Amino acid sequence: MADTISVGATPSTLRPRLRRLAGTFGTGWNRIGEQTLFYALTIRSVGIAVVHYKAEIVRLIAQMSLGVGALALIGGTVVVVGFLTLSTGAIIAVQGYNQLSGVGVEALTGFVSAYINVRIIAPATAGVALAATIGAGATAQLGAMRIAEEIDALEVIGIRSIAYLASTRVLTGVIVVVPLYCIAALMAFAAARLGTIVLYGQSSGVYDHYFDTFLIPSDLLWSFVQTIAIAVVVMLIHTYYGYTASGGPAGVGEAVGRAVRASLVSAIFVLLLVSLAVYGQSGNFHLAI
Template identity: 30%
Template sequence: MAVRSAGAGAFVQVGRMATLAWEVLRAMPRRPFQVRECIQQAWFFASVTILPTALVAIPFGAVIAMQLGSLTQQIGAQSFTGAASALAILQQASPLITALLVAGAGGSAVCADIGARTIREEIDAMEVLGVSPIHRLIVPRVVGAMLVALLLNGMVSVVGVMGGYFFNVILQGGTPGAYLASFNALAQLPDLWISEFKALLYGFVAGVVAAYRGLNPAGGPKGVGDAVNQAVVITFLLLFLINLVLTGIYLQLVPPKGL
């Protein structure tokens, strides 16, 4: 496999990661698709991330709502708290929370699994037998990560908005009608589409990075452990960079909705 290497420089590693991402995209429509493996991986991702994701979404939404509620009270615009907090959760917090937990909980397990197969030379054995490790092992895991990220993003959006509503109305004395009305007045359908697109892309990035580092451990069990740590850190850095780029493009292309 051309994407497998060790000890390369940072730019070379980025290029090989991009090569692996392209090979995964090319292998996705190839038949036969590993449906059973994909479902198993998606279930694993969901089982290890759904509860932590929900628990993180509640305080995250509450912190955003309380901070924005306090700020809007100071400038006399408390009626816009609902719109500001809900849009912040929907566009930014929800896909990032989802992707970080998918990468931290599920991606690390994928990296460890593929890394263990690599040091046991199972990957080399598959190549000798003419079986593509990308099509057989990596594609189902990447698709599973994308599917779970897409579904969890919707759950995080709902839980985060509900948590922000509760803390703003109960603790800060906000008006329920104003909270919901401002959100309905300023939110638009592209806000949901960009949130779901981000979650789908972040799930893809998390799966590819985990697979790449699993295919390239330094050697031995310690190398696999180091690869897991590197996969999580690299994924986090890439997600924040991609989020910055996507947010800038979205704000330039989609004008905000006025009252």
């Protein structure tokens, strides 16, 4: 009797694979639905947080901006954002001057600072700083409360947990990001100017001329809009992962890692969408010699 050799997957092995694939697909859609519902409830509960949990908002503002404990000694998030944007502004000076000097137009380094820092570098750096400091801290705090059953205890005593824990943090993130971004933009401008003038010896008058010429005030306002949108998205993602953490301390650490990864990707995506919406039509830029 000749043996029968089957090629490929048989129906008996194909059906479990299809069931696993359908289950994975359904689980992903359910997770997206849960996140969307959580985000909607968090945004809708901002009014409740403002009315009933003012003290918590004030406490979170102090904690997120200046930090607590040992972190308060160095200024908390303010110093982190300042040093990050200081380094990126210095990179603008180094790369901008070197690249432009290759074609003989190094005098336009001030233009590069006024154009790229405002539209891309400063908002992106602020988003990274928010995700790595305020966002990660919020995820860890909420995750620790979840595994310690403190969130369930809040629900038992009649406190709206989403409004008290998530909405307050989202609102605080938006409030804190405004002065933080002012510091970020100033540090980026100062680092680019000092790097170009001190390190490369360019005349301060030349740099200031091109910087003042191409710095558009409306771009600064749109840059604030970009940063606020990024702050909302970052805080929503981090509060969700912290609020739904499970699996003990290891689960909290995993939730922080997942939240940081998701918020960084989402922050760049938001920056891209807002930039395309604002500057995609014409760019609001004209270079004339």
